Amino acid sequence: xxxxxxxxxxxxxxxxxxxxxxxxxxxxxxxxxxxxxxxxxxxxxxxxxxxxxxxxxxxxxxxxxxxxxxxxxxxxxxxxxxxxxxxxxxxxxxxxxxxxxxxxxxxxxxxxxxxxxxxxxxxxxxxxxxxxxx
Numbered sequence: 001x002x003x004x005x006x007x008x009x010x011x012x013x014x015x016x017x018x019x020x021x022x023x024x025x026x027x028x029x030x031x032x033x034x035x036x037x038x039x040x041x042x043x044x045x046x047x048x049x050x051x052x053x054x055x056x057x058x059x060x061x062x063x064x065x066x067x068x069x070x071x072x073x074x075x076x077x078x079x080x081x082x083x084x085x086x087x088x089x090x091x092x093x094x095x096x097x098x099x100x101x102x103x104x105x106x107x108x109x110x111x112x113x114x115x116x117x118x119x120x121x122x123x124x125x126x127x128x129x130x131x132x133x134x
Contacts, residue, residue, distance in 0.1 A: 004129055007050030011122055014043040019115050030108050034092060037111060040118045041065065041089040047125040048072050054132050063093035076128050082121050085114075 001009070018039035021032050029036065041063070048068040049059050055075050062068065065086040072079050 002054075002133065004050040004054040004133065007046050007053060008126055008129060011043045011046035011050065014039040014046065015115070015119060015122060018043065018118070022112065022115060026108055033108065033111050037089065037092040037114065040114055041092045043118055043122055044086065044089060045093075047122045051075060051125050051129055054129050063090075065090050076125065078124070082117075085117050085121065088114075089118075 018036045021036045021039070022029050024032070044065055045063055045068060048065070048071075051072055052068070052075075053059060057071060060067070060071075066083075069079050069083070069086050
């Protein structure tokens, strides 16, 4: 398994974790929204890092999806289409865990569509990687 594939596998694990947590009863998942969004952020971050590694780029030690997006733009032009999602997800690695942080103000309805958008993006990144690997 290549290093790119290892990153993509980890990305998939985070996506599965987020989707599983979101499927819990609304009361339980409401308490876990910041954790769900963290896993979604991680799914995107790890898939972008896999793509960058595949293209010979050194991985910078960052969780900033906007930075990774800028690095991936020459490889995957349509990554800019997901800018709003990436900005929203960036909040969940910057969350300091304090009760008044941005992540704790989320509502279930705000998050329920995020896995679909993240899955779409991660699927596009995986497809791009598959084109290069095969």
